Every structure is written in structure tokens, then in C-alpha cells.
Amino acid sequence: MTHNVQTHHHPNYVAIWYWLIGLALGSVLVSALPLPHPLVLVIIFAAAFVKAWLVALYYMHLRFEHLLIFSLVVVPLAFFGILLLVLFYDTLLPQQVAETLLMQPLWTYGV
Numbered sequence: 001m002t003h004n005v006q007t008h009h010h011p012n013y014v015a016i017w018y019w020l021i022g023l024a025l026g027s028v029l030v031s032a033l034p035l036p037h038p039l040v041l042v043i044i045f046a047a048a049f050v051k052a053w054l055v056a057l058y059y060m061h062l063r064f065e066h067l068l069i070f071s072l073v074v075v076p077l078a079f080f081g082i083l084l085l086v087l088f089y090d091t092l093l094p095q096q097v098a099e100t101l102l103m104q105p106l107w108t109y110g111v
Helices: 013-030 037-059 067-092 095-102
Strands: none
Touching: 013 037
């Protein structure tokens, strides 16, 4: 009688910690570079995403979990991303355009 026990290799937590420290320091140092502000923000947020992904995969052990447990984390994050994209449009509207749209009566929109 044999049991089919799956074991997983434990990752090198110190190496992952070094990656997290490196990404954190890189995020701070990139703000001192003479780069355009939007590019700096994209780099910092990309590093933050990679750090969050590393923590979720290795320190929360999601890399070794079943697909159901993994989807319990990924699906709400996907909904959050969609919500951000939908609501981000509101921040792109200039203030004058938003005020003009709010001042017009509803029948001009075909309602």
C-alpha cells in the first residue's frame, strides 16, 4: 500500500528577500533619476506589483497550492483591476469637461 504524497521543494526565502529589498531600493533610487514623472511612476508601480507577486507566491505559499486556492486570490484582484480601469476614466476627464457635463440637463444625453 503506497501513499501518493506530493512534496514540494522549499524556495530559498533569503534569495527572495534579497529580491524584495533590491526592488524596494530600486524603487526609491529610480525617483532620483532624471526621468519623466509618469515613467518613474510606472517603474515604481511595476516594482510594487512584482514585490506583491513574490510575497503572494512564496511567503503565502500560493505557488504550491491548488488552483482553487490560487483563484480565490487572483479573481478578486482581477475584479479590482477592472474596477480601477473603469474608474480611472473619471480621473482623465479635465475638470472643465466634467463640470460642463454635470451642468447640462439629462435630456441632452437622450435620457
